[in-house]
Amino acid sequence: MNHFTLRDFAITVGSLVIITVAIAVTQHRTLPFTLLAVSQAPPVSVPSTHVTTTLSDVHAPDGTRKLTMKRVTLTATESAYVVTTSDISGANRTVLYQTVLPVSDDLILPPNSWSPDNKFVFVKITSPQGLSVQVFQSNGEAFGDGQPAVDVSQIFHEKLPDVALRDVTGWDDPSLLHVMTYAADKSIGFSYWFDMWGRNFIELAHR
Amino acid sequence: MKQKKRTKRTHIPWILVAFLLTGFIIVVVALYMLLFRVDGTAYCANSISCVNDLTGSFQPGKTSTFMGERVALPSSLTNLQKSSRVLGETTAVKHIYVDLSTQTLTAYEGSNVAMSFPIASGRWHPTPTGDFHIWIKLRYTHMEGGDQADGTYYNLYNVPYTMFFYNDQVPKSAGFSLHGAYWHNNFGHPMSHGCVNIRPEDAGKLFDWADPVTATTTTYATADHPGTLVTITGETPDE
Numbered sequence: 001m002n003h004f005t006l007r008d009f010a011i012t013v014g015s016l017v018i019i020t021v022a023i024a025v026t027q028h029r030t031l032p033f034t035l036l037a038v039s040q041a042p043p044v045s046v047p048s049t050h051v052t053t054t055l056s057d058v059h060a061p062d063g064t065r066k067l068t069m070k071r072v073t074l075t076a077t078e079s080a081y082v083v084t085t086s087d088i089s090g091a092n093r094t095v096l097y098q099t100v101l102p103v104s105d106d107l108i109l110p111p112n113s114w115s116p117d118n119k120f121v122f123v124k125i126t127s128p129q130g131l132s133v134q135v136f137q138s139n140g141e142a143f144g145d146g147q148p149a150v151d152v153s154q155i156f157h158e159k160l161p162d163v164a165l166r167d168v169t170g171w172d173d174p175s176l177l178h179v180m181t182y183a184a185d186k187s188i189g190f191s192y193w194f195d196m197w198g199r200n201f202i203e204l205a206h207r
Numbered sequence: 208m209k210q211k212k213r214t215k216r217t218h219i220p221w222i223l224v225a226f227l228l229t230g231f232i233i234v235v236v237a238l239y240m241l242l243f244r245v246d247g248t249a250y251c252a253n254s255i256s257c258v259n260d261l262t263g264s265f266q267p268g269k270t271s272t273f274m275g276e277r278v279a280l281p282s283s284l285t286n287l288q289k290s291s292r293v294l295g296e297t298t299a300v301k302h303i304y305v306d307l308s309t310q311t312l313t314a315y316e317g318s319n320v321a322m323s324f325p326i327a328s329g330r331w332h333p334t335p336t337g338d339f340h341i342w343i344k345l346r347y348t349h350m351e352g353g354d355q356a357d358g359t360y361y362n363l364y365n366v367p368y369t370m371f372f373y374n375d376q377v378p379k380s381a382g383f384s385l386h387g388a389y390w391h392n393n394f395g396h397p398m399s400h401g402c403v404n405i406r407p408e409d410a411g412k413l414f415d416w417a418d419p420v421t422a423t424t425t426t427y428a429t430a431d432h433p434g435t436l437v438t439i440t441g442e443t444p445d446e
Contacts, residue, residue, distance in 0.1 A: 059408060061281075061389065061392050061406045061407055061408060062281040062283040062284060062389065062407050062408060063407070063408035064281075064283050111325065111394070111395065112392045112393055112395070114392055115392060116278070116281075116389055116390055116391055116392045117278075117279060117281070118281070169393055169395070169396050170391070170393030170394065170395070170396065171391055171392040171393055172274070172391050172393055172398070173273055173274050173276055173278070173390060173391055174276065174278065174390075175276070176274075178393050178396065180446065191446060205357065
């Protein structure tokens with residue numbers, strides 16, 4: 001007859017503790033909205049044994065430039081993203097944004113990323129916490145306040161606390177982002193313009 | 208002495224004359240409105256410019272305005288080249304389909320898809336549905352319309368790759384067209400005053416592909432070289 005010894009008990013408990021700690025560590029993550037300035041963030045190192053996947057290119061409307069995103073699988077639970085702009089040929093590449101996201105999150109290049117004058121691009125990050133929308137200057141330069149990007153979603157939550165961000169679809173003009181919302185009762189809400197210069201939201205008239 | 212026979216004159220009361228005249232004017236006005244109205248609303252897509260600029264020529268030095276902002280023509284659109292296509296290059300039947308529900312355009316050559324891409328149809332005025340033919344292709348044109356009062360006014364020079372279309376219900380004078388749009392980038396969503404807006408990169412490809420083959424800055428469809436059929440269906444999403 002086998003007896004469960006004190007040694008067996010210690011091994012079992014120890015294993016459970018290790019597994020629990022490992023799960024806790026992998027589940028802990030920073031907010032997906034945290035940005036690393038290009039100048040501050042260390043380059044994301046890509047082990048050569050990992051698969052590099054170019055996920056998407058989005059052309060500027062006039063076809064002269066493109067926005068490119070590369071995703072590198074780091075582990076089973078995390079991927080690194082690098083977003084760049086370049087000429088349509090791939091020359092004159094500029095890194096706009098680098099980040100590491102858990103698999104529950106996704107970085108998307110919308111089809112209407114580019115402002116019609118090619119001055120700005122926006123990306124979307126989806127996560128269980130919601131939608132994050134970041135606007136960059138396509139030349140990689142910081143904005144006047146020294147920030148590398150404008151966090152449209154953060155400003156939205158500050159200025160329109162009674163509605164929820166549904167989507168940002170594109171540029172209604174060179175500096176106006178088209179923003180769609182949910183009302184407080186979860187029905188489709190009004191659409192807004194986000195004014196890049198004034199950093200404010202303008203409610204749109206319905207058709 | 209014979210008395211001169213007086214011819215009897217029929218006197219029409221003035222009130223009857225006025226009534227008949229008024230009725231005639233009403234009928235004429237109603238016929239005019241019937242011929243030129245589109246879906247019971249304004250009859251010209253670009254309410255100010257309509258189809259006034261058919262030169263197809265580039266206008267240098269002009270400043271465009273869209274919703275209160277100046278808009279610059281991208282440098283890549285300042286020198287559009289003539290098409291390299293020739294007559295008789297292909298015999299497959301060409302057909303353009305615009306689906307307002309999905310905001311997409313698909314161009315067919317026979318049964319093959321030649322190209323497909325998102326568009327932006329009417330937000331401030333509905334894009335008409337039905338079967339149409341392209342009647343003129345313009346390398347550049349001027350479009351002006353909207354309303355200053357509600358902030359929708361626009362005055363856009365050098366609109367690239369314009370193809371006006373028409374049918375029996377939507378006359379040429381109504382000025383609906385497929386054209387490139389360089390002042391916004393929200394394709395896949397309704398944006399226009401009735402026209403079908405297309406990304407300039409896509410509009411250029413469609414312009415070169417569609418009939419009639421473009422010979423100069425302005426090309427009219429003829430009986431020998433008819434314009435490509437355009438079918439517009441669906442319902443614009445309420446966004």
